[in-house]
Amino acid sequence: MKEVISSNQAVSNAVRLCRPQVIAAYPITPQSSVVEMIANFCTNGDLQAKFITVESEHSAMAACIAASATGARTFTATSSQGLALMHELLHYASGLRLPIVMANVNRALAAPFNIKADLSDSLSQRDTGWIQFYCESGQEVFDTIIQSYAISEQVLLPVMVNLEGFILSHTYEIVDIPKQKEVDSFLPLAQPRHCLDVEDPVLIGGTTDLYINFRYKLHQAMEAATMACKEIDTQFQRNFDRGYGVIQPYHCEDSDIMIVTAGTIAGTCRAVTDQYRKSGLNIGVLRIRLFRPFPKDQICQVLAGAKKVAVIDRDFSPGCGGVIAQEVKSAIQGLRYPIPVYEYIAGLGGQDVTDDTIKTIINHTNNTQEPEGCTWIGLLR
Amino acid sequence: MKGQYRMKDMPVTAISFLTTEGNETGDWRSQRPLLDSEKCNRCGLCWMYCPDNAIRPEQDSFKILYTYCKGCGICAKECPRGAISMVTEERK
Numbered sequence: 256m257k258e259v260i261s262s263n264q265a266v267s268n269a270v271r272l273c274r275p276q277v278i279a280a281y282p283i284t285p286q287s288s289v290v291e292m293i294a295n296f297c298t299n300g301d302l303q304a305k306f307i308t309v310e311s312e313h314s315a316m317a318a319c320i321a322a323s324a325t326g327a328r329t330f331t332a333t334s335s336q337g338l339a340l341m342h343e344l345l346h347y348a349s350g351l352r353l354p355i356v357m358a359n360v361n362r363a364l365a366a367p368f369n370i371k372a373d374l375s376d377s378l379s380q381r382d383t384g385w386i387q388f389y390c391e392s393g394q395e396v397f398d399t400i401i402q403s404y405a406i407s408e409q410v411l412l413p414v415m416v417n418l419e420g421f422i423l424s425h426t427y428e429i430v431d432i433p434k435q436k437e438v439d440s441f442l443p444l445a446q447p448r449h450c451l452d453v454e455d456p457v458l459i460g461g462t463t464d465l466y467i468n469f470r471y472k473l474h475q476a477m478e479a480a481t482m483a484c485k486e487i488d489t490q491f492q493r494n495f496d497r498g499y500g501v502i503q504p505y506h507c508e509d510s511d512i513m514i515v516t517a518g519t520i521a522g523t524c525r526a527v528t529d530q531y532r533k534s535g536l537n538i539g540v541l542r543i544r545l546f547r548p549f550p551k552d553q554i555c556q557v558l559a560g561a562k563k564v565a566v567i568d569r570d571f572s573p574g575c576g577g578v579i580a581q582e583v584k585s586a587i588q589g590l591r592y593p594i595p596v597y598e599y600i601a602g603l604g605g606q607d608v609t610d611d612t613i614k615t616i617i618n619h620t621n622n623t624q625e626p627e628g629c630t631w632i633g634l635l636r
Numbered sequence: 637m638k639g640q641y642r643m644k645d646m647p648v649t650a651i652s653f654l655t656t657e658g659n660e661t662g663d664w665r666s667q668r669p670l671l672d673s674e675k676c677n678r679c680g681l682c683w684m685y686c687p688d689n690a691i692r693p694e695q696d697s698f699k700i701l702y703t704y705c706k707g708c709g710i711c712a713k714e715c716p717r718g719a720i721s722m723v724t725e726e727r728k
Contacts, residue, residue, distance in 0.1 A: 350649065351649050352648040352649045411648055449647065449648070449651070456655045456656075457651050457652050457653075457654070457655065458651075458652035458654075458655065458656050458659070459649060459650065459651050459652070460649055460650055461650055461652050461659075463650045465641070465646070465650070468641075468643060468646060469646070469649060469650055471643070472643075472646065472648060476648070
């Protein structure tokens with residue numbers, strides 16, 4: 256049934272239909288309404304799950320890890336500083352190979368204090384062994400939560416679904432909510448896996464001199480996860496008639512300049528490139544939906560024909576530049592021939608990235624002979 | 637153990653073959669708690685506070701399990717009768 260809901264409500268409704276057994280969460284703007292709504296579902300019986308209220312995000316993740324280690328399907332949601340507080344436990348979740356699903360509402364990290372959209376919070380959790388998705392619409396957020404349970408339980412890795420604060424989280428749009436039985440047929444109830452068992456107690460994740468071997472297995476699982484994400488997306492498309500791929504190219508076949516970005520900025524880029532196309536400048540847009548594992552091969556394939564690549568990051572790593580730009584540069588190294596990559600930082604702390612911003616970026620890329628480090632858009636004069 | 641394992645046979649994560657009873661943590665200890673049974677009134681606070689289950693209630697006393705006791709000293713601190721003293725662990 257189609258409803259006009261916010262992306263936070265899309266998360267809550269998708270989680271309800273996935274029938275998790277344990278939810279542990281701590282409120283933080285702009286995520287709070289996700290878990291408030293889930294708490295209501297648990298209270299009024301729409302969701303048969305244990306909702307654990309905890310004293311911090313660190314505890315929320317600890318509770319999810321413990322519950323997941325007993326075989327329960329679990330969920331939590333957080334944002335920004337809350338995600339940062341979870342950091343050390345994120346490594347435990349992936350190292351123990353637990354299929355936990357988490358929604359992270361992207362918000363800027365302090366200081367200065369800012370509650371609006373910025374991808375730096377989740378991108379700075381890049382190396383924690385979590386699969387990461389970046390969404391563009393309420394419907395995609397909804398669908399990605401459902402896909403994430405299927406993916407995580409297949410590859411035994413935790414999944415983080417990212418949506419930008421306010422731009423998605425508090426914006427209402429049409430979302431098609433399938434029936435419970437439709438979701439059930441795509442995502443069966445949590446299946447038994449190797450878990451803690453009171454009848455046969457063991458210690459999991461304890462000290463071992465085989466450490467490097469377990470890390471290698473984690474690496475292998477991550478490598479295999481790209482294919483799993485693709486296959487599950489294809490299966491999802493068969494069931495629900497909606498699919499997204501791990502990357503989303505738009506007019507990339509015949510373009511001179513390729514814009515690469517993640518999240519909602521991609522939509523604005525597509526609208527602007529349509530205008531440019533009429534005036535004869537062919538521009539493509541590549542939205543990266545799956546960030547970890549980074550779909551290197553797919554990205555290389557799309558960018559292979561580009562004369563110039565412009566990467567727009569709503570995030571940055573101080574002392575280096577945009578995180579996605581670094582990843583893209585590293586990936587296209589695989590092509591064995593150089594493509595100039597122009598790096599742009601825009602929209603930090605929820606600053607609007609408008610069509611004019613995109614035009615500035617396109618014109619700068621078009622008129623500049625050689626890339627000259629990172630260009631910041633939207634600074635004071 | 638390394639010799640017996642092959643990568644493909646390994647579980648996805650480190651799982652012990654034993655319960656934590658197999659981890660004999662007593663050799664971590666630098667301070668050894670000594671229980672003076674003359675002073676002890678068997679209140680059981682040491683047993684309740686021990687973070688490692690290294691104190692076990694017996695028929696009419698409490699026994700420190702030196703195989704597991706890490707020597708944290710919480711029992712000595714909590715004992716209202718001062719019946720537990722910490723002494724430097726002597727090892728050969």
